[in-house]
Amino acid sequence: MKSMLIVVLGLVLALAGTAFAANSPAQGQAQTACPVLGGHINKSLHADYQGERVYFCCPGCAAPFQKDPGKYLKKMEEQGVTPEKSPGGK
Numbered sequence: 001m002k003s004m005l006i007v008v009l010g011l012v013l014a015l016a017g018t019a020f021a022a023n024s025p026a027q028g029q030a031q032t033a034c035p036v037l038g039g040h041i042n043k044s045l046h047a048d049y050q051g052e053r054v055y056f057c058c059p060g061c062a063a064p065f066q067k068d069p070g071k072y073l074k075k076m077e078e079q080g081v082t083p084e085k086s087p088g089g090k
Contacts, residue, residue, distance in 0.1 A: 028082045035072035035081075036061035048086035049073070 031054070034041055039057030046055045047062055049069045054076070056062055065072050076083060 029080045031055055031076065031081050031083060033079075033081075034058075034061050035076050036064050051086055052083035053086040054083050 034057035037057055041055035043055055046053050047065055
């Protein structure tokens with residue numbers, strides 16, 4: 001009976017670990033979505049901030065980003081997105 005309980009407990013823990021891993025954002029994904037509006041990025045529209053380059057979907061997204069870059073960088077981090085290094089960046 002104890003061995004059956006141990007097996008069941010092991011399966012529950014294994015499944016819980018798998019569910020946690022599936023819900024955790026992957027780190028280091030390339031940016032494909034605009035952090036402001038969520039549209040597909042246009043690599044000709046960008047801002048460099050503290051050595052990182054952030055791309056936008058439209059020209060209007062640059063101003064909100066520049067007003068509060070930390071907000072949008074945090075959003076990207078939570079989604080597992082790592083901004084590119086800006087050319088000549090730190």
